[in-house]
Amino acid sequence: MGEFDLIETFFKRPARHATLGVGDDCALLPVGTGQQLAISSDMLVEGRHFLPTVNPRLLGHKALAVNLSDLAACGATPKAFMLALALPEVNTAWLSEFSKGIWNLADAHQCDLIGGDTTRGPLNICITVLGEVPAHLALLRSGAKVGDDIYVSGNLGDARLALEVFRGQLSVPQNVFEQARLRMEMPTPRLALGQALRGIATAAADISDGLLGDLQHILKASQVGADIETNQVVGTLAARAHGNLPLATQLMLTLSGGDDYELVFTAPESKRADIAALSVSTQTPITCIGKIKGSQQLRLLDSQGHEMTHAFQSFDHFKTD
Amino acid sequence: MGEFDLIETFFKRPARHATLGVGDDCALLPVGTGQQLAISSDMLVEGRHFLPTVNPRLLGHKALAVNLSDLAACGATPKAFMLALALPEVNTAWLSEFSKGIWNLADAHQCDLIGGDTTRGPLNICITVLGEVPAHLALLRSGAKVGDDIYVSGNLGDARLALEVFRGQLSVPQNVFEQARLRMEMPTPRLALGQALRGIATAAADISDGLLGDLQHILKASQVGADIETNQVVGTLAARAHGNLPLATQLMLTLSGGDDYELVFTAPESKRADIAALSVSTQTPITCIGKIKGSQQLRLLDSQGHEMTHAFQSFDHFKTD
Numbered sequence: 001m002g003e004f005d006l007i008e009t010f011f012k013r014p015a016r017h018a019t020l021g022v023g024d025d026c027a028l029l030p031v032g033t034g035q036q037l038a039i040s041s042d043m044l045v046e047g048r049h050f051l052p053t054v055n056p057r058l059l060g061h062k063a064l065a066v067n068l069s070d071l072a073a074c075g076a077t078p079k080a081f082m083l084a085l086a087l088p089e090v091n092t093a094w095l096s097e098f099s100k101g102i103w104n105l106a107d108a109h110q111c112d113l114i115g116g117d118t119t120r121g122p123l124n125i126c127i128t129v130l131g132e133v134p135a136h137l138a139l140l141r142s143g144a145k146v147g148d149d150i151y152v153s154g155n156l157g158d159a160r161l162a163l164e165v166f167r168g169q170l171s172v173p174q175n176v177f178e179q180a181r182l183r184m185e186m187p188t189p190r191l192a193l194g195q196a197l198r199g200i201a202t203a204a205a206d207i208s209d210g211l212l213g214d215l216q217h218i219l220k221a222s223q224v225g226a227d228i229e230t231n232q233v234v235g236t237l238a239a240r241a242h243g244n245l246p247l248a249t250q251l252m253l254t255l256s257g258g259d260d261y262e263l264v265f266t267a268p269e270s271k272r273a274d275i276a277a278l279s280v281s282t283q284t285p286i287t288c289i290g291k292i293k294g295s296q297q298l299r300l301l302d303s304q305g306h307e308m309t310h311a312f313q314s315f316d317h318f319k320t321d
Numbered sequence: 322m323g324e325f326d327l328i329e330t331f332f333k334r335p336a337r338h339a340t341l342g343v344g345d346d347c348a349l350l351p352v353g354t355g356q357q358l359a360i361s362s363d364m365l366v367e368g369r370h371f372l373p374t375v376n377p378r379l380l381g382h383k384a385l386a387v388n389l390s391d392l393a394a395c396g397a398t399p400k401a402f403m404l405a406l407a408l409p410e411v412n413t414a415w416l417s418e419f420s421k422g423i424w425n426l427a428d429a430h431q432c433d434l435i436g437g438d439t440t441r442g443p444l445n446i447c448i449t450v451l452g453e454v455p456a457h458l459a460l461l462r463s464g465a466k467v468g469d470d471i472y473v474s475g476n477l478g479d480a481r482l483a484l485e486v487f488r489g490q491l492s493v494p495q496n497v498f499e500q501a502r503l504r505m506e507m508p509t510p511r512l513a514l515g516q517a518l519r520g521i522a523t524a525a526a527d528i529s530d531g532l533l534g535d536l537q538h539i540l541k542a543s544q545v546g547a548d549i550e551t552n553q554v555v556g557t558l559a560a561r562a563h564g565n566l567p568l569a570t571q572l573m574l575t576l577s578g579g580d581d582y583e584l585v586f587t588a589p590e591s592k593r594a595d596i597a598a599l600s601v602s603t604q605t606p607i608t609c610i611g612k613i614k615g616s617q618q619l620r621l622l623d624s625q626g627h628e629m630t631h632a633f634q635s636f637d638h639f640k641t642d
Contacts (some may be wrong), residue, residue, distance in 0.1 A: 007600065024462050024542075025394035025527055031352035038347040039435065045442030073346035074491035084364040084447045117447075121366030125436075126405045128362060132350070142343050193501040206346055221345075260392070276376060290427040 006090060006118055010099040011083065013113065027114035028079055034131040040070035046123040056094045058185040059125075060101025065187045066208065067129040068109060068263040069303055073206035076131030078111035084128075086121030108197040109191060109295065125296075139197060139204035139265070144222035148202055148292040153193055153284050157182040157237040158251070160257030161244040172243045180239050187261035192282040196224035199267060200274050204265035210256040215264050216298060222266075225295040230255070231303040232289040255300070266292055325633040327439055331420040332404065334434065345530035348435035350401055361391035365445040372487075379506040380446075381422025386508045389430060389580040393515035394527035397452030399432040405449075407442030411584045427518040430512060437626065445489040460518060460525035460586070469587040469613040474514055474605050477532055478558040478571070480505040481578030492519055493564045501560050501613060508582035513603040518586060521595050525586035531577040536585050536620060543587075546616040551576070552624040553610040573581065574620070587613055 030039050044063050046052055064081065071078050083102070087095075102314045106113060111129070162180035164170040172180070190206075197204060203222055205214045211233065219226055234240060234250040245253075267275060279286040293299075300308040341547055352358050365384050375607075381408065385402065392399050404423070408416075427434060432450070483501035485491040492502070518525060524543055526535045540547055555561060555571040566574075588596060600607040614620075621629040 016552060023471075025391040025525075026361045026452070026459075028395070028442055028459055028540040029358040029360060030456065031356075031358055033354065035352075037350040037451075039346045039350060039353055039401075039403060039407045039449075039451070041403040041437050041447070043407055043438045043440055043442075043445070043447060045440055045445075048442055070346040074349070076347060082358075082360060082362040084362045084450055086364055086366050086445060115586075116362050117364045117368055119364055119369060121364075121445065122409060122443040124364070124366075124442065124445045124447075126362070126364060127444075128360075128403055128405075129359070130358075131347070135351065138347075138349055190337060237445060239598050 004247040006095065010095050010230065010284040011113055011116070012023040022113065022115050023231045027080070027082070029114065029130060030226060031134045032132055036135050036138060038071055038074045038076035038133050039128065040067055040139060041126065041128040042067050042070070044125040044137050046103065046253050046316050047210040055185070056097040056103035056184065058236040060098040061105050061186055063125045063127055064102050064105045065189050066261060068105070068111070068189035068191060069187065069206040069208065071129055071265055072190045073139065074131070074133055074206050075137060075194045075198040075204070076133040077195060078129060078131045080112045080114040080130045081106070082128040083116035084126040085115055085116070085118045086124040087118065088120065088123055096265050115120045119213050134198070137198040139201050140223035141195065141203055141218045144218050144224050144266040144292050145268065146292055146294040147225055148268055149272070149288050150215070150226055150228070150231070150264065150290040150292060151286050152211065152236060152262055152264050153190050153251065153286055154188070154262040155183065155238040155285070156233065156237050156260050157208065157257040158239055158263060159210055159259040161243070161255045163220070163259070170245070170249065172239060172245070176243050177178055183238070184259060187259070189261060190263045190284060193278070193284045194280040200271050200278070202280030204263055207262045207264055210258040211260070211264060212255050212298065213321050219296070219298060223296065224291040225297040225299070226290055227293055227299045228290040230300050230308065232287055236287050267307065326333050327416065329431060331416050331423055332434055332437070340510045347623055348401070348403070349358060350435065350451060353453055355456055357456050357459065359392055359395045359454050359459060360389055360449065360450040363388050363445065364445065364447040373515045376506070377418040378422035379465060382426050382507055384446045384448055385423050385511050388448045389426070389432070389510035389512060390508065390527040390529065392450055392452040393511045394460065394524070394525050395452070395454055395583055396458060396519040397454040398516060398517045399430045399450060399512065401433045401451045402433045404426070404434055404437035405447040406437070406438065406439045407445040409441065409444055414554040443514040450490070451537060455519070458519040459603055460522050462524055462526050462539045462542035465524040465539050465587040465613050466589065467615040470593070470609050471526070471536070471547055471558070471587050471611040472583065472607050472609050473532065473557060473582045473583055473585050474511050475509070476504065476557050476559040476609055477528065477554065477581050477583060478574030479560055480508065480580040481558050481574050482564070483565070483609065491566070491570065493560060493566070497560045497564050501583040504559070505523040505580060508580070510582060511584045513606045514599070517599040517603050521592050521599070522586040522588050528581040528583045528585055528616070529579065531579040532581070532585060533576050533619065538619070539585065539587065541627040542620060546614040546618065546620070547611055548614055548622055549611040549619045551621050551629065553593055553608055557608050558609035
């Protein structure tokens with residue numbers, strides 16, 4: 001099967017948003033009046049972002065999900081994506097499953113595949129997503145203000161828990177592992193939440209490298225600090241109730257786990273009722289985990305409100321990447 | 322050097338067109354009123370699109386050039402690009418040269434680097450370019466009409482000649498090789514020509530896989546055929562005058578060589594004066610190589626106007642990829 005057959009078979013469909021999709025030199029996309037284009041690219045490499053044994057349908061889902069998560073963090077509405085694929089061989093069974101994983105998620109968000117590239121090479125998946133956000137309403141990292149509440153969506157740490165079980169570093173009951181594994185393999189981009197936060201959140205980022213690392217991007221861009229209530233953070237770990245995990249492990253997983261694809265965002269206290277309401281309307285659990293401070297420091301507080309000295313540095317350097 | 326340092330050092334600059342460039346979850350790009358967005362992605366893999374020994378500055382140029390060539394083929398004006406890089410190691414000397422090659426070409430076309438991704442992995446360069454084209458004026462592959470003239474820009478076949486010399490398959494004088502090598506390593510995206518052809522050309526494509534293959538995309542999309550005057554085509558080979566190449570080799574190089582990054586386009590006879598004028602104004606050599614026919618066949622004609630039977634199939638299957 002040649003390059004063009006491969007595209008025709010697995011990746012060509014009529015586009016909804018685009019004027020011109022797969023099959024010309026460029027794709028053409030109209031952008032609405034008063035809208036800005038939001039764009040993000042992520043590259044996934046075998047052995048680094050996924051194992052060679054990964055289920056290709058789940059891989060297709062995840063490759064698009066991590067990109068959509070960036071649109072969510074900006075409050076953008078997905079419109080279209082480009083898919084560039086390097087494949088060591090043309091394996092039609094693999095491609096069929098991989099494309100199903102992509103299409104299922106793309107269809108759920110009415111996001112069109114409008115173009116891309118295919119070539120032989122070590123397995124590499126590069127997706128660029130394109131979304132729209134009304135001008136001046138994009139959620140940036142730079143808008144956090146002293147006194148703002150800090151929130152996270154959904155569950156943190158479960159994806160990393162599954163990875164550590166795979167690696168033989170942690171052990172949990174099978175049903176806890178299965179749930180955590182789903183979080184690792186099928187992350188949920190928080191698109192409805194991101195869009196609902198327009199005009200409410202002052203800053204937002206998606207959590208891909210671990211809460212502390214991604215929160216620090218917000219703090220640096222906004223030139224502020226933060227106090228984090230770690231007992232609120234560990235409470236977001238779904239596996240907590242049945243996993244029999246020591247507190248230190250819970251802290252590591254939730255603060256520095258990575259691969260969560262949840263949102264961390266800030267909002268003034270005056271927006272608390274709005275946030276409670278949009279948690280319901282978007283069916284997204286939201287947890288307040290701390291406050292923005294003027295000190296330009298990130299402090300971790302224990303359940304008594306005392307600073308956990310020395311704790312921060314070790315979590316900050318515990319990285320997956 | 323970590324991921325974020327690498328971006329700060331080599332790839333972060335203030336953006337001109339974008340509201341928000343490198344350093345947030347998404348880049349934000351305003352799109353002008355009445356304009357459509359034109360988007361294209363190309364992925365370059367070591368060993369397939371370039372040799373491990375390639376000069377990194379030339380590689381940076383080429384990686385962006387092949388993408389800009391797709392914008393040229395649509396008549397779009399470049400605005401911005403996303404760069405995703407998988408690197409086996411962080412080699413600062415290599416990255417410095419690679420980024421210079423990219424910046425020099427990007428600056429020449431006022432095209433901003435607005436985001437992307439970096440990761441460890443087998444060397445892979447994936448660029449997505451974003452341009453603007455007035456609504457309804459994009460050059461498509463599907464507009465060629467019976468009776469249209471067929472044109473190509475610049476020189477064909479020289480890039481492939483250099484490759485065959487590298488491979489030891491052809492031999493030419495050193496100065497001829499040096500010129501051809503420059504064509505292979507530093508292709509010129511025909512952006513000014515593409516923009517000038519808006520409203521004049523009926524169809525266009527860029528020549529990346531070889532003239533016949535890319536012309537066939539136009540014929541298929543437009544549901545037409547073509548007669549090609551091969552003596553006009555071989556006349557575009559810059560190395561022809563001094564290369565002592567047999568006619569069969571000249572035909573192979575120009576008809577099926579690939580890696581030319583010139584434009585092939587069609588226009589009605591009534592536009593001949595316009596095309597002569599824009600050849601001058603854009604400083605681009607343009608050669609008329611044939612006519613669009615209703616037969617849905619692609620016929621190659623020799624210098625006496627006789628069809629070269631059996632010739633087509635062999636050229637069509639002589640592919641670089």
